[in-house]
Every structure is written in structure tokens, then in C-alpha cells.
Amino acid sequence: MSWDGFVDGLRTGVVxxxxxxxxxxxxxxAVINLSYLLLIVLASIDFRAQHRRRxxxxxxxxxxxxxxxxxxxxxxxxxxxIVTSVQALLSLRYPRHEVVVVDDxxxxxxxxxxxxxxxxxxxxxxxxxxVPVRARIVDVHVPRDGRTRLVxxxxxxxxxxxxxxxxxxxxxxxxxxMIDADSILEPDALLRVTQPFAxxxxxxxxxxxxxxxVNGSRVVSGRIVKVQMPKPWLARIQxxxxxxxFLLGRTGWSRFGALILISGxxxxxxxxxxxxxxxxxxxxxxxxxxxxxxxxxxxxxxxxDYRVGFVPEPVLWTEVPSTLGVLRNQRRRWHRGLWETLxxxxxxxxxxxxxxxxxxxxxxxxxxxxxxxxxxFFGIIIVPLALVLDVVNIPYAILxxxxxxxxxxxxxxxxxxxEEWSFHRHERWRDLGLTLVASVLENIGYRQLTVWWRxxxxxxxxxxxxxxxxxxxxxxxxEAGE
Amino acid sequence: MTGRDLLWASSALVLLxxxxxxxxxVLTKVTRTVxxxxxxxxxxxxxxxxxxxxxxxxxxxxHRDALIEVxxxxxxAVDVVVVDLLxxxxxxPAEELASVLLAHGAVDRAxxxxxxxxxxxxxxxxxxxxLCHVGAALPLLVQALGDPAPEVRVAATRALGRIGEPTxxxxxxxxxxADRVVPAGPAADALEGMxxxxxxxxxxxxxxxxxxxxxxxxxxxxxxxxxxxxxxLRVALACxxxxxxxxxxxxALGRMGRAADVVALLRETGADRPRALRRACAAAxxxxxxxxxxxxxTALLGDPDPRLAEIAATSLLLLGPAGRSALDSAASNxxxxxxxxxxxxQAGAA
Amino acid sequence: xTAVDGIRVLVADDDPDIRDLVEFKLTQxxxxxQAVGDGLSAWEAFxxxxxxxxxxDVMMPGLSGIDVLRKIRESxxxxxxxxxxxxxxxxxxxxxxFAVGADDYVIKPFSPRExxxxxxxxxxxVR
Numbered sequence: 001m002s003w004d005g006f007v008d009g010l011r012t013g014v015v016x017x018x019x020x021x022x023x024x025x026x027x028x029x030a031v032i033n034l035s036y037l038l039l040i041v042l043a044s045i046d047f048r049a050q051h052r053r054r055x056x057x058x059x060x061x062x063x064x065x066x067x068x069x070x071x072x073x074x075x076x077x078x079x080x081x082i083v084t085s086v087q088a089l090l091s092l093r094y095p096r097h098e099v100v101v102v103d104d105x106x107x108x109x110x111x112x113x114x115x116x117x118x119x120x121x122x123x124x125x126x127x128x129x130x131v132p133v134r135a136r137i138v139d140v141h142v143p144r145d146g147r148t149r150l151v152x153x154x155x156x157x158x159x160x161x162x163x164x165x166x167x168x169x170x171x172x173x174x175x176x177x178m179i180d181a182d183s184i185l186e187p188d189a190l191l192r193v194t195q196p197f198a199x200x201x202x203x204x205x206x207x208x209x210x211x212x213x214v215n216g217s218r219v220v221s222g223r224i225v226k227v228q229m230p231k232p233w234l235a236r237i238q239x240x241x242x243x244x245x246f247l248l249g250r251t252g253w254s255r256f257g258a259l260i261l262i263s264g265x266x267x268x269x270x271x272x273x274x275x276x277x278x279x280x281x282x283x284x285x286x287x288x289x290x291x292x293x294x295x296x297x298x299x300x301x302x303x304x305d306y307r308v309g310f311v312p313e314p315v316l317w318t319e320v321p322s323t324l325g326v327l328r329n330q331r332r333r334w335h336r337g338l339w340e341t342l343x344x345x346x347x348x349x350x351x352x353x354x355x356x357x358x359x360x361x362x363x364x365x366x367x368x369x370x371x372x373x374x375x376x377f378f379g380i381i382i383v384p385l386a387l388v389l390d391v392v393n394i395p396y397a398i399l400x401x402x403x404x405x406x407x408x409x410x411x412x413x414x415x416x417x418x419e420e421w422s423f424h425r426h427e428r429w430r431d432l433g434l435t436l437v438a439s440v441l442e443n444i445g446y447r448q449l450t451v452w453w454r455x456x457x458x459x460x461x462x463x464x465x466x467x468x469x470x471x472x473x474x475x476x477x478x479e480a481g482e
Numbered sequence: 483m484t485g486r487d488l489l490w491a492s493s494a495l496v497l498l499x500x501x502x503x504x505x506x507x508v509l510t511k512v513t514r515t516v517x518x519x520x521x522x523x524x525x526x527x528x529x530x531x532x533x534x535x536x537x538x539x540x541x542x543x544x545h546r547d548a549l550i551e552v553x554x555x556x557x558x559a560v561d562v563v564v565v566d567l568l569x570x571x572x573x574x575p576a577e578e579l580a581s582v583l584l585a586h587g588a589v590d591r592a593x594x595x596x597x598x599x600x601x602x603x604x605x606x607x608x609x610x611x612x613l614c615h616v617g618a619a620l621p622l623l624v625q626a627l628g629d630p631a632p633e634v635r636v637a638a639t640r641a642l643g644r645i646g647e648p649t650x651x652x653x654x655x656x657x658x659x660a661d662r663v664v665p666a667g668p669a670a671d672a673l674e675g676m677x678x679x680x681x682x683x684x685x686x687x688x689x690x691x692x693x694x695x696x697x698x699x700x701x702x703x704x705x706x707x708x709x710x711x712x713x714x715l716r717v718a719l720a721c722x723x724x725x726x727x728x729x730x731x732x733x734a735l736g737r738m739g740r741a742a743d744v745v746a747l748l749r750e751t752g753a754d755r756p757r758a759l760r761r762a763c764a765a766a767x768x769x770x771x772x773x774x775x776x777x778x779x780t781a782l783l784g785d786p787d788p789r790l791a792e793i794a795a796t797s798l799l800l801l802g803p804a805g806r807s808a809l810d811s812a813a814s815n816x817x818x819x820x821x822x823x824x825x826x827x828q829a830g831a832a
Numbered sequence: 833x834t835a836v837d838g839i840r841v842l843v844a845d846d847d848p849d850i851r852d853l854v855e856f857k858l859t860q861x862x863x864x865x866q867a868v869g870d871g872l873s874a875w876e877a878f879x880x881x882x883x884x885x886x887x888x889d890v891m892m893p894g895l896s897g898i899d900v901l902r903k904i905r906e907s908x909x910x911x912x913x914x915x916x917x918x919x920x921x922x923x924x925x926x927x928x929x930f931a932v933g934a935d936d937y938v939i940k941p942f943s944p945r946e947x948x949x950x951x952x953x954x955x956x957x958v959r
Contacts, residue, residue, distance in 0.1 A: 064667065064670035064671050064673075064674055064701070064702070064705065065666050065667045065670045065698070065701060066667065091896065091898055091899060091902075093890070093891055093896065093920070095920075095922050095924055095925065096924065121827070123819075123820045123823045123824065124816040124819040124820050124823065125788070125792065125816060125817070125820040126788035126816045126817060126820075127788070128787055128788050128789040128790075130757065130789075140820075142824070142827070144827060144830075145827070146824060146826075146827030146828035146829075146830065147828070147931070172789075174758075187891070187893070187894075187896050188891065195665075195667065198665070198666060198667030199663075199665030199666055199667050199668075200663070200665070200666065200694065201666055201694060201697050201698075201726060202693045202694050202697060202724060202726050202727075203694075220872055220894070220895060221895060221899060221903075223871075223894050223895050223896075223899065224893075224894060225870070225871070225872045225893075225894035225895060226894070272725075272756075272757075272758050275757075396486065396489075399486075399489050399490060399493050400489065402493050402496075402497070403489060403492055403493040403496060406493060406496035406497055406500060407496055409500055410496055410499050410500050410503065413500055413503035413504060413507070414503060416503075416507055417503050417506050417507050417510065420507050420510050420511060421510055424510075424511070424514065429511075432507070432511065436504065436507075529852075533852055533853060533856040534856070536849075536853055536944070537853050537856050537857040537860070537944040538857075538943070538944050538945045539856070539857065539860050563849075566849055567849055567853075569941060570847070570849055570850055570853070570940060570941050570942075571853070571941055571942060571943065571944060572941040572942065572943055573943035573945065573946070574943075574945075575943070575944060575945075576941070
């Protein structure tokens with residue numbers, strides 16, 4: 001076949017492909033972005049009113065019904081920051097909370113630092129196996145003063161999820177919060193996030209809070225003292241990403257009554273419910289997502305009336321990746337976790353017995369979270385190809401791209417408008433301007449990279465698990481490709 | 483080509499929408515800044531008077547009179563600050579501030595505003611009625627507990643708490659379990675502010691149909707040691723459908739129960755009961771402090787649940803000499819040793 | 833009144849109303865008051881100004897009053913009297929405040945007159 005013949009064939013193929021896909025893809029784009037807009041509207045409906053009310057609650061410092069909270073802190077080789085973190089956690093504003101640190105077999109001075117700082121002494125306590133844990137418990141320590149509410153459990157190394165399960169077993173309060181040792185909680189985070197539980201003590205089983213990147217802000221003694229935009233654009237774009245994701249992805253869903261994702265970096269749960277559900281799954285990659293889905297499935301199976309809440313104010317600050325390499329790993333892992341969990345819980349999809357979670361939230365995640373990068377990737381390939389082959393002209397391609405990315409920017413801007421309208425955290429005009437610029441820049445390069453990384457994560461999972469899943473894997477992927 | 487036209491139109495639309503949003507964001511920020519500045523400017527000349535009144539440095543009431551004199555747009559701005567300050571000071575200055583609101587007619591307007599279309603206005607009206615302790619507004623505030631806007635319901639709840647009139651307690655307890663729900667937290671706070679007069683409604687609420695109402699009632703009964711609730715609490719502990727209510731009843735009985743309640747609490751520590759309930763009851767027995775619980779608690783020391791065993795041991799330590807000697811003669815195990823070690827640490831620190 | 837003239841008092845509260853109120857009341861009584869709006873500024877002002885008494889709000893953005901109090905007690909000027917002014921009204925909160933080393937604890941909503949009496953009392957005792 002001659003070169004011209006090949007090009008002609010390819011051109012025909014691309015034209016055909018574009019003919020059959022352009023309308024569905026545009027529809028997909030329109031629906032995904034409209035759904036985002038809908039979620040934003042849902043989120044901001046009584047944002048301000050709720051916000052004002054929560055401020056009042058924070059002012060009066062919790063209420064009569066504020067339940068006790070155990071903070072579960074897994075620590076693996078954290079000798080640098082562990083003492084500051086624990087001190088900051090112990091001094092959170094809350095009437096009743098304890099800190100349970102589980103040293104996951106650290107090989108550095110994590111334990112020694114803690115022992116020196118809090119004057120720890122060993123006690124012979126046996127940790128109950130409310131949730132079965134495979135790893136052996138080494139010992140348990142408490143501060144000598146008998147008053148500081150800190151418990152340190154040492155165990156053999158077996159990973160973060162098991163460490164959290166041990167902490168869960170050792171916890172004594174009715175609510176538990178899973179927290180990474182290196183993140184920074186707002187001083188009144190517990191006051192805010194326990195509020196849904198105080199307001200609805202029977203039905204509320206889990207609640208999340210918004211997370212923001214800490215990069216660039218000033219931190220003293222484990223506290224944020226000044227919120228600032230980070231300098232590198234990579235982190236700035238992530239600030240915009242987090243803002244949008246938490247505003248619509250979480251607030252909107254919780255208003256709608258079908259929140260299925262609470263970030264592992266900060267989630268508050270009823271202890272008894274997590275125990276009944278069996279704790280975190282140590283073998284899962286998306287263990288936070290998996291736990292919330294498991295709770296949904298269990299409580300629906302038992303036909304219990306329950307709620308999962310969300311507090312839109314930022315409660316936790318976390319260091320986001322500042323290099324492409326780390327970011328890539330994070331996104332690969334996230335998408336892999338998303339895929340494996342969605343796949344594991346595919347039985348809940350479109351089953352009326354699982355209510356809004358099964359009928360709407362899960363299908364939505366399948367179509368718009370899992371497959372989004374695949375479709376976007378298709379677009380990234382086909383549009384330049386069509387340009388090169390002269391199937392479409394340049395104005396047309398620009399038009400197409402500006403529509404696609406314009407919609408994405410529109411969504412981000414709506415999130416920013418909702419934020420500006422309700423919390424107005426950006427006190428400085430400069431920060432607001434930077435956020436605006438970042439929301440546009442996000443679409444040039446960053447977006448395409450994350451699309452690729454997410455596909456990488458998905459692909460890695462499919463390949464590695466092939467032997468375990470056999471035929472099913474291919475079916476799953478076949479559906480995805482069509 | 484219609485597809486192309488459509489693409490053009492939608493692109494233009496999206497671009498326009500983006501620009502509109504940017505404009506909206508900027509406008510929101512500008513409006514807020516301008517509004518805040520204008521309010522500050524309006525209040526600024528009167529700020530010394532406000533501070534003088536609020537800090538109780540207003541001999542002869544000249545500053546208060548100056549505030550009452552304020553007219554025009556500044557009056558509303560001043561009222562907002564007065565309402566804010568009212569929530570921050572107490573004693574004589576608070577009464578002086580309230581008198582300013584009264585003179586400005588804000589208090590008289592409040593009952594009317596409680597029916598306004600603006601959510602903000604309704605919530606503010608409820609807030610003012612509470613801050614100024616307008617007892618006559620009680621029926622209106624009770625009615626506002628069923629307001630469509632949650633914000634107004636909470637404001638009414640707090641206002642009822644501030645007024646502290648116990649006749650509103652039954653309505654408030656019912657509202658906690660109503661369809662237009664009043665959040666339990668603020669409701670419990672408000673009820674705590676109503677004093678002993680709520681004992682009757684607490685007892686009745688323990689047999690309400692909503693488990694949330696029952697939980698709040700059980701909790702408050704224990705906090706305030708309302709003995710009229712005792713019988714209902716016993717029933718709740720033994721046979722309530724909801725585990726949370728049973729735990730709340732156990733805690734309450736631990737606080738205020740009688741010797742007779744030892745048997746009931748011990749029964750709920752049985753191996754077939756939910757784990758959380760067993761633990762709550764074992765802790766409640768220590769809190770109760772009746773030596774008759776010694777035998778039952780001793781039996782729990784060897785329980786397969788080490789947490790329950792530790793709680794039982796801690797409770798025994800709280801039961802005086804009888805409990806301590808029972809603990810001494812019991813077979814030693816890590817749970818017993820932990821309870822002892824913790825007690826020693828606490829004693830050492832005290 | 834002259835007895836207290838010029839005695840430096842540091843006030844930290846994130847609520848401008850409370851800040852102004854306390855500043856006004858204490859200034860009227862003859863104290864030299866410096867008011868700041870957050871915990872970090874409070875700590876910095878404490879190191880620079882060496883006040884004779886500190887009034888701290890417990891709930892402030894960034895460093896809390898308890899954090900600042902702890903820093904003061906660990907510093908070279910550990911004996912400076914500190915009064916906590918807080919909306920945290922539970923026994924456990926008051927316990928925490930005193931355990932960290934507060935000399936007094938006033939609950940909001942507060943009576944400015946009572947606050948002044950307490951400030952006078954503490955300073956009379958330490959002098």
C-alpha cells in the first residue's frame with residue numbers, strides 16, 4: 001500500500017470515528033459539566049445560612065451533645081514531626097477527645113521522641129480485637145501524669161490500614177477520626193465536623209470535611225497561622241482542584257444524600273458502625289472509598305435509616321505533591337483505587353435496594369469519574385490527528401477545544417463564585433487573581449498529564465490482577481473501551 | 483453546516499458564561515468590601531458610645547441616650563452591632579444595650595419580622611427576641627421551631643434557651659424528632675438553660691416516638707439528675723428499640739440511679755448484649771457507686787472482651803473498699819493490672 | 833486610678849468587638865493596653881513588650897490562647913500572670929486552662945466590670 005493510500009485510509013477512518021463519536025462525546029461533555037454545575041448549585045443553596053449557623057456553634061464551643069472523639073493517628077517513621085503533631089492534636093478545641101497513636105513498627109526514633117516528650121510509661125493493657133488484626137501488638141503506653149489523653153500502641157509493621165484498625169480497637173470514644181500524622185487540623189475542626197453527629201445523634205454515621213493544600217501557608221507549632229497561595233504553579237493548580245472537588249464532589253453529593261467518598265486524610269465515623277463493618281480493608285488501595293461503600297452497603301442491607309454528612313469549611317490542611325513524580329504516583333494510585341473499589345462493589349450499581357447510592361451516585365462515578373480520563377484521552381488523540389490529516393480545519397478544532405475546556409473552566413469558576421459568595425477565604429485580590437489564572441492554566445498541560453496518569457493507574461491494576469480475575473477483567477475493559 | 487453553527491453558538495455561550503462568572507466573582511467581592519466599608523463608616527462615629535455602654539462605663543446613661551438618638555441608615559447599622567455585642571457581654575451593660583434596641587423599635591418589629599419572607603430577617607428577629615428576653619414572644623418562637631428554613635429553627639431554639647421558660651420544653655423536645663428537624667445539639671443546650679421546670683416534659687419525651695427525642699431526653703435527664711425520669715429511663719434501658727437510646731439511658735442511670743438499678747444495669751452487661759451497651763453499663767455501675775454491684779462486676783473481669791474487663795475493674799475501684807478487695811482477690815490479668823496502673827498514675831498526678 | 837497608670841496589659845482576641853471592649857475598659861481604668869487579633873501576634877507582642885499581664889482568648893485562628901499560654905510558661909518570663917477569656921464554659925475546659933498555667937478564667941459572655949476587678953486583683957496579688 002502506498003503512503004498516500006495509507007493516509008487516505010487513515011483519513012477515512014478518522015472521519016468515520018469522528019462522525020460516530022462526536023455527538024456522543026459532546027453530549028457526554030455537556031452532561032458531565034452540567035452535572036457538575038448542578039452539584040455546585042446544590043452545594044451552595046443554603047451554604048451561607050449553614051455557614052453562619054456553624055460559626056455560632058463554634059463560638060459557643062460545641063454543645064451539650066458533642067460526642068467524644070478518638071483521633072486515630074497511624075505513624076510510620078515520623079520522628080521529625082510526630083511530637084508537634086500530637087501536641088497540636090491534643091490541644092484541638094474540643095470538650096472530649098483522645099489521641100491514639102499507633103507506631104506501625106517504625107525503625108526510626110518515633111517511639112523514643114514520643115516517650116521523651118510525653119513521659120510515657122507502659123501499661124499491660126490488652127487491645128480488644130473488635131476488628132480482627134493480623135499484626136502482633138508489641139506494647140501500650142500512656143503518659144505518666146494519668147491525665148493527658150494520649151495512648152500509644154506499638155505494633156509490628158503491617159501498613160497504614162492495619163495501624164488504623166489497631167487504633168480503632170484501642171479507641172474508647174463513640175466517634176473516631178482517621179488522621180495522617182503529617183497533616184494539619186484546623187483548631188476547631190472537631191467542633192465543626194462533630195456537629196452533624198450532635199444534630200442527628202441517631203442517624204449520622206460518618207462525616208467528612210473539606211481539605212485544602214497547605215503548601216505556601218505559614219505554619220507555627222503545627223498550626224496554620226497564615227493562609228497563602230503557594231508559589232509554584234503546580235501547587236496553585238492543585239489548590240483550585242481541591243476547591244472544586246470538595247465543593248461539588250462532596251458538598252453537592254452530601255446535600256443530595258448520596259455521599260460515597262470521604263477522604264482518607266480526614267473522616268469522622270461512628271466507631272460502632274466502623275467496627276460492625278469490619279474496619280479498613282488492609283488489602284484495598286482505595287481503602288477510604290472502600291470503607292464508605294461498605295458502610296453504605298451494610299446499612300442499606302440492614303434497612304437502617306442513616307446519614308453521611310459533609311462540612312464544607314476547610315478543616316484539614318495537607319501537603320500536596322510539589323513534583324510531577326510524586327503527583328503522578330498519587331494520581332495513579334487514586335484512579336487505581338477508584339477502579340478496584342467500583343469494580344468490587346459493582347453489585348450495588350443500579351440496584352434499587354441501595355437507594356440513591358446505587359441508582360445515582362455509583363453509576364455517576366462509573367460514567368463520569370472512572371471513564372472520564374478515557375474519553376478525554378480519546379479527544380486528546382483524535383483532535384490533533386484530525387488536524388494533521390486535514391479532516392477538520394484549525395478554527396473548527398480550536399472551537400471544539402475551547403468548548404470542551406471552556407466548560408471545564410466554567411465549572412471551576414462557578415465553584416469559585418460559590419466560595420467567594422459563602423466563605424470568601426481569599427482575602428487578598430492577588431490570591432483571587434492567581435486562582436483565576438490557575439483555573440485557566442489547569443487546562444493547558446496539567447489536565448492532560450493527569451488524564452494520562454489516571455489511565456496508567458487503571459491499566460496497571462488491570463494488568464497485574466489479570467490472573468486473579470481472568471475473563472472478568474477483559475469484559476470489564478471491553479465495556480470500558482466501547 | 484448546522485453542527486458547526488451549534489458548536490459556534492455553544493462556544494460563545496460558554497465563553498460568555500465564563501466572563502459573566504468572573505464578573506460575578508469580582509462584583510461579589512467589591513460589593514462586600516464596599517458594604518463592609520459603608521457599614522463601618524456608618525457605625526464609626528457611634529463606636530465610642532457603643533463601647534462605653536457595653537463596657538459599663540456609661541454613668542448617667544448619656545452614651546446610651548446618644549445611641550438612641552441615632553437615626554437614618556446608621557440606626558440599622560448600629561442595631562446590628564448592638565445585637566452582636568449583646569451576645570458578648572452580660573450583666574447591667576447587656577440590659578442597657580437591650581434598651582437601645584427597644585427604643586429603636588427593633589424589639590417591637592421582631593414579631594412581625596418573624597413572618598418576613600427573608601430567611602435572614604426571620605432568623606435575626608428570633609435572635610433579637612431571645613437576646614432581649616421577650617417572654618411574650620414565646621408562642622411565636624415555638625411556632626418558629628417549625629419554620630421551613632433550618633437557620634430560623636436554630637435561631638428560635640437558641641432564643642428559647644436564652645429566655646429559659648420551661649413551658650417551651652415540650653415543644654422543643656418534640657421538634658427534635660419532627661420532620662422539619664431542630665438539630666439535637668442546640669436543642670439540648672437550650673433545654674439545659676431552662677432549669678428544673680422541664681422535668682415533666684423530659685419524662686414524657688422518654689416515651690416519644692422519635693429515637694432522637696428519646697436520646698436527648700435520656701441525656702438531659704442524667705445531666706440534670708431529673709429523678710422524675712427514673713422509671714422511664716429504666717424502661718428505656720431494658721427495652722428501647724434503639725441501641726443509642728439504651729446507651730444514653732445507661733449513662734443517665736449511672737449518674738442518678740438508685741441501688742435498685744444495679745440489677746438492671748448488670749443484666750445489660752450480659753454476653754448476648756451489644757458490645758457498646760455492655761461497656762456503657764459496666765462504666766455506669768462504677769459511676770453509680772453502689773457496692774451491691776461488686777459481685778456482678780467481678781464476674782466481668784475475665785470477660786473475653788478485654789476492654790469490658792478493664793472498664794469493670796475501673797468501676798470496681800470506684801466502689802470503695804468492697805470493690806477494691808474484690809479486685810485484689812480476683813485472678814490477675816492484663817485488664818485488671820491496666821485498671822490498677824491507670825488508677826495509680828491518676829492518684830500520683832493528683 | 834493612678835496606682836495602675838502605665839501598667840502594660842496585652843490583650844489577644846480575634847473578635848474585634850471583644851478586643852475593643854476590653855481595651856476600652858482597661859484603658860479607662862488607666863492601664864496601657866496593647867490589643868492584637870491572633871495567637872501568633874500575641875506571642876510576638878509578648879516577647880517585645882514584656883507586659884505585666886496578658887489576657888488571652890482561647891479560640892483564635894492559628895495559635896490558640898492555650899498554645900500561647902504554654903509558650904509563655906515555657907519562656908523566660910514564665911511568671912507573668914495570664915487571664916483566659918473564653919466561650920469554653922465546661923469544667924474540663926476550665927481545668928485545662930488552669931492546668932496549663934492560667935491565673936484566672938473568665939467565661940464569655942462576660943461582665944467587663946468583673947473582668948476589671950479580676951485584673952486589678954491579680955496584679956495587686958503579684959506586686
